[in-house]
Amino acid sequence: MNNLAHNLAASVARDGDAPAIRLGDTLLTYAELDEASARVAGLLRDRGVQPGDRIGCMLPNVPQFAAVYYGILRVGAVVVPMNVLLKSREVAFYLGDSQAKLVLAWHGFAEDAVAGAATAGTECLLVTPGEFETLLAATTPQAGMAERGASDTAVILYTSGTTGTPKGAELTHANLTSNTQVSIDLFSLTADDVVLGALPLFHVFGQTCGLNASIAAGACLALVPRFDAHAVLETIQRQQVSIFQGVPTMYVALLSHPERATFDVDSLRLCVSGGSALPVEVLHAFEAEFGCIIVEGYGLSETSPVASFTHPGRVRKPGSIGQPVDGVEMRLLDVSDGVGEIAIRGHNVMKGYWGRPEATAAAIDTDGWFRSGDLAQVDEDGYYFIVDRKKDLIIRGGYNVYPREIEELLYTHPAVREAAVVGIPHLTLGEEVCAAVALKDGATATPGELREHVKAQAAAYKYPRHVWITAELPKTSTGKILRRSVEVPANVTDLHAAD
Numbered sequence: 001m002n003n004l005a006h007n008l009a010a011s012v013a014r015d016g017d018a019p020a021i022r023l024g025d026t027l028l029t030y031a032e033l034d035e036a037s038a039r040v041a042g043l044l045r046d047r048g049v050q051p052g053d054r055i056g057c058m059l060p061n062v063p064q065f066a067a068v069y070y071g072i073l074r075v076g077a078v079v080v081p082m083n084v085l086l087k088s089r090e091v092a093f094y095l096g097d098s099q100a101k102l103v104l105a106w107h108g109f110a111e112d113a114v115a116g117a118a119t120a121g122t123e124c125l126l127v128t129p130g131e132f133e134t135l136l137a138a139t140t141p142q143a144g145m146a147e148r149g150a151s152d153t154a155v156i157l158y159t160s161g162t163t164g165t166p167k168g169a170e171l172t173h174a175n176l177t178s179n180t181q182v183s184i185d186l187f188s189l190t191a192d193d194v195v196l197g198a199l200p201l202f203h204v205f206g207q208t209c210g211l212n213a214s215i216a217a218g219a220c221l222a223l224v225p226r227f228d229a230h231a232v233l234e235t236i237q238r239q240q241v242s243i244f245q246g247v248p249t250m251y252v253a254l255l256s257h258p259e260r261a262t263f264d265v266d267s268l269r270l271c272v273s274g275g276s277a278l279p280v281e282v283l284h285a286f287e288a289e290f291g292c293i294i295v296e297g298y299g300l301s302e303t304s305p306v307a308s309f310t311h312p313g314r315v316r317k318p319g320s321i322g323q324p325v326d327g328v329e330m331r332l333l334d335v336s337d338g339v340g341e342i343a344i345r346g347h348n349v350m351k352g353y354w355g356r357p358e359a360t361a362a363a364i365d366t367d368g369w370f371r372s373g374d375l376a377q378v379d380e381d382g383y384y385f386i387v388d389r390k391k392d393l394i395i396r397g398g399y400n401v402y403p404r405e406i407e408e409l410l411y412t413h414p415a416v417r418e419a420a421v422v423g424i425p426h427l428t429l430g431e432e433v434c435a436a437v438a439l440k441d442g443a444t445a446t447p448g449e450l451r452e453h454v455k456a457q458a459a460a461y462k463y464p465r466h467v468w469i470t471a472e473l474p475k476t477s478t479g480k481i482l483r484r485s486v487e488v489p490a491n492v493t494d495l496h497a498a499d
Helices: 006-014 030-046 063-074 088-098 107-120 131-137 173-187 204-217 229-239 248-255 280-290 357-363 403-411 447-455
Strands: 019-023 026-029 054-058 078-081 102-106 123-127 153-158 168-172 194-197 220-223 243-246 270-273 294-299 306-309 328-336 339-346 370-378 384-389 394-396 399-401 416-426 430-439 466-469
Touching: 006 030, 006 204, 019 030, 019 063, 026 030, 026 063, 030 063, 030 131, 054 063, 054 088, 054 107, 063 078, 063 204, 078 088, 088 107, 088 153, 102 107, 107 123, 153 173, 168 173, 173 204, 173 306, 194 204, 194 229, 204 220, 204 243, 220 229, 229 248, 243 248, 248 270, 248 280, 248 416, 270 280, 280 294, 280 403, 306 328, 306 339, 328 370, 357 370, 384 403, 394 416, 394 430, 399 403, 403 416, 403 430, 403 447, 430 447, 447 466
Parallel strands: 019 220, 054 078, 054 102, 078 153, 102 123, 194 220, 194 243, 243 270, 270 294, 430 466
Antiparallel strands: 019 026, 153 168, 294 306, 328 339, 339 370, 370 384, 394 399, 416 430
């Protein structure tokens, strides 16, 4: 019973008529989702797909994603989730690297999907609403479910990769089944809950904590195809959403939506934040405005993803990613001044990087500890506080400057909506601290004002010598601010002028 898709079968057995997936006026019950996934499995079987074969899934947040995802698992194959915004070159890389036999791609992104699949020599099956359902109706459903071992790969998730080409993290059926149960326990998820699915399902956060946890608990997942603050507020009100899961930029967008007070959000009982650190200022403002507790967690694609969380019933420390979840250990390596790199061990750690034994050996030691690349501090109660990504650390004149600390200070300025602190080369200091800031609608602040705001609260070597205002900050597909993609203005060149 190791196949992750057994979670769907169990929920169908409990109540097949319960709502499983909602998108606007479209509703799939558990029985309908189960039937659709059995037909997807039949479709794959008819195309010669064998257990262990890799199958690309390039779909947005639509009900068909769930049918395809569980259909691939049901036939015993491996899901390779792919961002729908990938260009043909990237599509070819994902499919070629994973040696995918087939890719199911959304019709709206056909051009890049078809071209990329052709380059990789992979069959491409387009998913067009109506046509796809007609195809499934003509397919004999696969009655049973392929049995898989606990250590068999269920999903290969490609990490965005801050350097070099993306690597495929192999997550097993056991990894994902355990992490799904951890999520259910953390959120006290039941069949009565409605979970908002605005996080991309091709991403590990939305997949485990949203899709898999909802399906295993028998809850309803209310989808939003792409994040839009107005659409999310509307969905919360209309579908009586009880759990919202999002990344910090989503909380910022909901908080700064001009019409937020006109929506009824009383159905919310819990908000979950992950993906990157939620500024404390945003956490307090959101909780006050929405009357709902936010719990923060931490994890990576390589850890299925949940590694630590603010546990219900325990002390909540704003700014902390909580303590390790059940069955998972965390510790700090190479500690200096109380800061060290987070290492993780437990049932959530991936099997390895697909086809990259050297990268796997560099990431996971012989005792099973996975090096996260994230820097943190831990307090006397065992609560972890993310300091920054190891790669984002700025070393100015021999002193360590953690971008997140400076960003937190910028967020305390009333005009700041979003901030990204980056280091740029400096002739004598090695690196100089700079900040790109997006202001709230209608708010005004000068770069000098923002610089002084931080200068008054931070050591002299930490405050940003150069600040510039920008309309938007670059973000990943999940809405995480991408520091490495921040464009530094051409006039930020004379790095000796400011003191």
